[in-house]
Amino acid sequence: MALPIQTFSNQSGxxxxxxxxxxxxxxxxxxAILKKIRTARRAAVYDPLGQLTxxxxxxxxxxxxxxxCFVRDTFLLNxxxxxxxxxxxxxxxHADIDVLFMPVFDAGLLLDQISGLLPxxxxxxxxxxxxxxxxLLTNKRNYLDKLxxxxxxxxxxxxxxxxxxLVTANYWGGYGAKGTFLWCRLFAGSGDVLLDFEVPLQHANQTVVIxxxxxxxxxGLSDFCGQLFISVVNGAGHDIVxxxxxxxxGEEEVSCTHDANAWPADLYAGLPAPMADEKVLLWVQNSHPVPIAASExxxxxxxxxxxxxxDEEIAPFASCAVDVSSLLPNARWPQQLEIQAGKWFVRPRYEIIKAGRSRINHPNVERNDLQHDENIRRLTAHLGKGFILPAPILPPDEFVSECLPTPMSTAQTSLPIITVAYDADGNEIAREALGNLPRNHTRQVDLTALAANIPAGGGHVELQYDLDANGVMDGWLHALFRYTDKRSGHGAxxxxxxxLFNHIMTFRSEPQSYKGPPPGLSTRLFLRLMPAPARVFCHLTYAVCSQWHAYSSTILELKNAAGEDVSRTAFSIPANGSRLFFADEMFNATDLQQAGDNGYILVRDSTCRLFGYHGVRQNSGFALDHMFGF
Structure with a gap:
């Protein structure tokens, strides 16, 4: 059974x-609280907010x-x-007790209310x-403030x-935060504490590197493989790290992955089964101060x-590498796996080991609060393409690009999907209706073959709902995209x-933006730089639901580690098009040297929302994942 805790609401965060x-x-x-309760002669609980469980x-x-157990809500008395x-x-x-426990923070008012009732x-x-x-508190007046x-x-x-x-930016400073710092705790794989340390954030929008x-x-630490806990103190604007x-x-092996979702979920999905010559490890990292029992x-x-x-217990804050084949020995790619997580850990990592190399990615939260929404089909005339999932088709002479649609809600008993390929200039070059895929499908799409006529520079693919197929449409369409470097065989x-992208009509919370209510169309993406010999690249897609500006107005702002401007350049992307670029192609060597290895590029566009992927090429190493914005 899942932990009986509330972690996230799609309405309130x-x-x-x-x-x-x-x-x-x-x-x-x-x-210490437990000790007081257990050493009392007789203890009772007053649970005014329903938080005892x-x-x-x-x-x-x-x-x-x-x-x-005492309560104040009359509807809970039975x-x-x-x-x-x-x-x-x-x-x-009238209770015969000497200790009363109230499982609440900021308890002063609640204590005052019962002061005349205490034995x-x-x-x-x-x-x-x-x-x-x-x-370590940003808001000392309200302990449970999200910040x-x-x-x-x-x-x-x-x-x-x-x-x-780990790389991020002090985007809290961009919202006016002062005196901000990170409090961090490094846990060993056993869950033992290796190190507590702090990282001061002295400048707004500075780079943060750990x-x-x-x-x-x-x-003086020895080898470790565990997890890093990060807390932002004196932040503003964002409670999301x-x-x-x-x-x-080494120089031949690189891998990059996005942040963890900070709220443990019941389910995760999109975990790939191994190929015959691969080992897939799921890293289960306990996010809580109690053990995960066996068979949880x-x-x-x-x-x-x-x-x-x-069949293994995992200690508080400990890490456990689970070989997928030890639990499901017959599972093979392109099968995909569902993770019964029980709210025990934040969005986990998985590691694929092949030919002595490894690469890391993350599954995604599988939602259990959705159902088929006929409004998606009914309102098609107002939504254009409707929901769009864009991803790169990398240059076909260098890479193989593949796609595996992944059910990402318990409602998705079937997936009605069509794939549409575009070149970099926004011209549709191919489309393929996948039909109404069953939940247990193994339909892998070779995007390189689908877009056989794509120019050498590549383009992008969009997964859309197939309105002619009778399947579940809940607005939570996901896919796993896999890229293989033909030169080295290394994958990502x-x-x-x-x-919904770049559309003036709104549908619930869409089109989303990094700031403000929908449609709120703007772009603010973070592209970190890296030490040589790594070459950082970026793929931006200007996906459009129906009609928006004919071209983007995109600006790349090169910044140093203190968040200060070094240089900038501008370009435009045609609607429905994309742009693939390397950092060293957009800025000269002098500017990049001034920005430094810990600098970054901020991708800005006030006219549209671009979707971005960041990557690295390093000798024969290759990595790619989607970007984050703030």
């Missing part, structure tokens, strides 16, 4: 309560730790929590006793010649209800979902 309970610095306080899940409160019948809080005065000599215990240090828990986890390792480099090799050198992780094993995490073939459960995976 992420919840802070579970983050406050599970913050690494709150663990000691949580244990979540506290129990993350800190191990047991049914026999207390005698009564229910139970942790096996205890609910009692009205008005009966509290003589009764001591109250609240979650305010497990608050993290005040200097107090702008946190995330990152897969992070430095072992056997493999290293990690390199595993530098941490090892500065702190976005980053790119570059992982590698499972894998199944997409569309198959037979789940293979991991990336996956994402569909949106």
């Amino acid at each position: 992420g919840f802070s309560y579970f983050k406050a309970l599970g913050h690494p610095l709150a663990v000691t306080g949580g244990a 979540a506290f129990s899940a993350l800190h191990g409160l047991r049914t026999d730790d207390f005698t009564d 229910e139970q929590t942790l096996g205890h019948d609910h009692r009205p809080v008005t009966e509290l005065a 003589a000599g009764c001591v109250t215990v609240t979650l305010d006793e497990m608050r993290i240090p005040g200097r 107090n828990f702008a946190t995330n986890f990152a897969f992070f390792r430095d072992e056997a010649g493999k290293h990690s480099r 390199d595993s090799r530098q941490l090892r050198a500065e702190h 976005k980053y790119v992780i570059d992982t590698g094993g 995490i499972g894998l199944n073939l997409m569309g198959d209800n037979n789940i293979a459960w991991l 995976d990336t996956s994402f979902g569909a949106h």
Whole structure:
């Protein structure tokens, strides 16, 4: 069963309560609260906000730790929590207890309300006793403010010649934040704490780089493979910690992947089964301060209800590499897997090992709150192409580009999909209707073959709903895109979902933007630079639902590590077209040297929303994933 915690709402965003309970610095306080409850003669609980179950899940409160559960909501009086019948809080005065536990933060007002009901000599215990240090709070007046828990986890390792480099920008400073810094904790694979450290953010929009090799050198660390917890203090504008992780094993092996989704989910999907000559590892990294019991995490073939459960306990904040073939030995690409995650971890990484090389990508959140929406079909006349999922078709003389549509909600019993290929100038060159794919399909699309007539510079593909096929349309269309470098055989995976792009009519929250309500069409994408011999490249798509500006008005702003402008250049992309460029083709060597290895390029366009992928070529190494914006 999934952890009984609320992590995210698609209407209101992420919840802070579970983050406050599970913050690494709150663990000691949580244990002290449990000790007070368990050493009491008789303890009871007053649960005014319905949060007892979540506290129990993350800190191990047991049914026999207390005698009564009091509530204030009359509609809850016929229910139970942790096996205890609910009692009205008005009966509290007659309770034979010496400790009353309230699982709430900022408990002052709630304590005042029941002060006249407390039995003589009764001591109250609240979650305010497990608050993290005040200097780590952005809003000290409201403990559960989302900005107090702008946190995330990152897969992070430095072992056997493999290293990690996390890069982001101080975009909080761009929203006026002052005195911002990162508080970080590095966990070993065992879940033990290796290191606490802070990263000051002195300049708005400066680059933030955390390199595993530098941490090892500065702190004398031995090999590690675990996770990095990141908390933004004194932020503004965003409670989401976005980053790119570059992982590698020398100049011949590179891999890059997008940030983790900071809110643990019940399900993830889009995990590829291995090819015959591959090993696929799913990195399960516990995001909570309690162990994951055996048989809590499972894998199944997409569309198959037979789940293979991991028969292994995973310690708090620990990491476990699960060989997919150990659970599903007969699974083979292009089959895809569903991850039964139970809200135990943020969006995980998977690692593909082939011919001595490895590459890393992430599955995506599989939503369980959607259903078929006939409005998508009914409103087609107003939505143009409707939902679009764009991805690169890389230059066909150098790369093989492939696509595997991935069911990404429990509602998607079938996928009605059409693929449309465009050259860089926005001309449609091919299309193929895939029909109404079943949930357990293995229909892999060779995009290079589909777009056989595409010019040497490549173009892009758009996955769209096929309105002539009777399938499920819920607006959550996803796919996994796989690219193979013909020169070296090295590959890269990336996956994402569909949106409405560049359309004046709105449909619920679409077209999305990085700031403001829909349509809010603008672009602000982060393209990090890297030390030589890496060559950073970018693929931008100007997808258009029906009709928008004939050309984009795109500006590349080259910045140094302090976020200061070094140079800029402008170009335009035709509607329905794309642009593939290397950083060293857009800026001269002098400007790039001034920007430095830790500089970046900000892709700006105030006239449209571009969708971007960033990549790296390094000797025979190659990597690619989608970009983040802010």
